[in-house]
Amino acid sequence: MELTHYLVVSALLFAIGTYGVLTRRNAIAVLMGVELMLNAGNLNFLAFWRFLHPGSMEPQVFALVGLTVAAADAAVGLAVVLNIYRSFGHIEVQQIDTMKG
Amino acid sequence: MNSLPAQIAFYSLAALTLIPALCVVRTRSVVHAGFWLLPCFVGVAGFYAALEAHFFFVVQLLIYAGAIMILILFALMLTRDAMNPNISQTNRLGFIGGLICAVLGLTAAAMLARQGWPVGGSHPADAAVQTRELGLALIGLYAVPFEVASLLLLAALIGAITLAKVQREPVPERAPLADLFMTEAVVETLDRSEPEPITAGEEAKAWN
Numbered sequence: 001m002e003l004t005h006y007l008v009v010s011a012l013l014f015a016i017g018t019y020g021v022l023t024r025r026n027a028i029a030v031l032m033g034v035e036l037m038l039n040a041g042n043l044n045f046l047a048f049w050r051f052l053h054p055g056s057m058e059p060q061v062f063a064l065v066g067l068t069v070a071a072a073d074a075a076v077g078l079a080v081v082l083n084i085y086r087s088f089g090h091i092e093v094q095q096i097d098t099m100k101g
Numbered sequence: 102m103n104s105l106p107a108q109i110a111f112y113s114l115a116a117l118t119l120i121p122a123l124c125v126v127r128t129r130s131v132v133h134a135g136f137w138l139l140p141c142f143v144g145v146a147g148f149y150a151a152l153e154a155h156f157f158f159v160v161q162l163l164i165y166a167g168a169i170m171i172l173i174l175f176a177l178m179l180t181r182d183a184m185n186p187n188i189s190q191t192n193r194l195g196f197i198g199g200l201i202c203a204v205l206g207l208t209a210a211a212m213l214a215r216q217g218w219p220v221g222g223s224h225p226a227d228a229a230v231q232t233r234e235l236g237l238a239l240i241g242l243y244a245v246p247f248e249v250a251s252l253l254l255l256a257a258l259i260g261a262i263t264l265a266k267v268q269r270e271p272v273p274e275r276a277p278l279a280d281l282f283m284t285e286a287v288v289e290t291l292d293r294s295e296p297e298p299i300t301a302g303e304e305a306k307a308w309n
Binding site: 001002003004005006007008009011012013014015016017018019020022023024025026028029031032033035036039042043046047049050051052054055057058060061063064065067068069070071072073074075076078079080081082083085086091093094 | 107122125131145149156157160161164165168180192198210214219220226235239246250253256261265267
């Protein structure tokens with residue numbers, strides 16, 4: 001399969017993740033959408049590496065840093081969600097609109 | 102390259118990735134959505150294997166299918182009953198958001214499909230050689246991004262612990278040992294068989 005196929009799959013995965021982020025009420029479900037988008041990004045990096053520069057290591061390093069950011073994002077995001085749950089009693093993103101604790 | 106088995110494998114992987122992804126964003130139950138992440142991540146790992154990125158195949162399985170999914174499931178358990186399951190799980194943007202994302206995805210896919218990408222690059226090196234090169238690159242030319250990533254992970258670790266830490270009341274005095282043995286059954290026996298009161302300590306000794 002060629003680069004195009006991978007890019008199309010990645011674009012569709014990204015769009016699905018965006019849909020999750022835009023429409024979900026539950027903050028953890030929003031984070032799941034973000035994870036899908038990050039996966040799509042990493043798939044893009046590795047597809048470009050495989051088909052355009054299979055000899056160089058830059059794309060792999062990029063993908064590795066992207067993976068690290070995804071892991072850090074998940075950890076901090078879920079900690080924030082837990083804190084919100086403790087102070088508000090729910091994690092509905094539409095209703096968390098106060099700036100004061 | 103585009104042999105029939107390769108095409109079948111690719112389209113099954115695409116189905117394995119995209120259908121669970123749709124379930125993740127559409128399922129009513131958030132716990133089910135969390136579990137739908139697993140086939141999606143495994144499908145992406147399959148794509149990495151097809152792309153001959155062997156190291157990332159393993160890392161995807163370990164970090165996404167292992168760590169991040171478990172983390173999300175734990176968070177779901179800790180915030181259970183956080184949502185009223187009887188109301189819709191999507192917000193007011195449901196329809197418009199779906200429209201926007203369908204247009205985004207389909208337009209991007211159409212543009213990417215029409216673009217004339219160079220076809221048929223050379224194959225990357227073998228798994229062992231490739232992983233060795235990546236490791237050398239990470240401690241050589243790309244040491245700075247590597248260190249920044251590790252610093253980011255450390256900061257995220259400390260930040261997550263600080264944020265998620267419970268501000269508890271000071272721990273109360275330890276309950277006496279006898280109280281631990283004063284279960285309902287013991288109390289019932291005491292009430293029934295012993296007319297004169299007996300101290301809990303003695304009863305605890307007897308039970309020991």
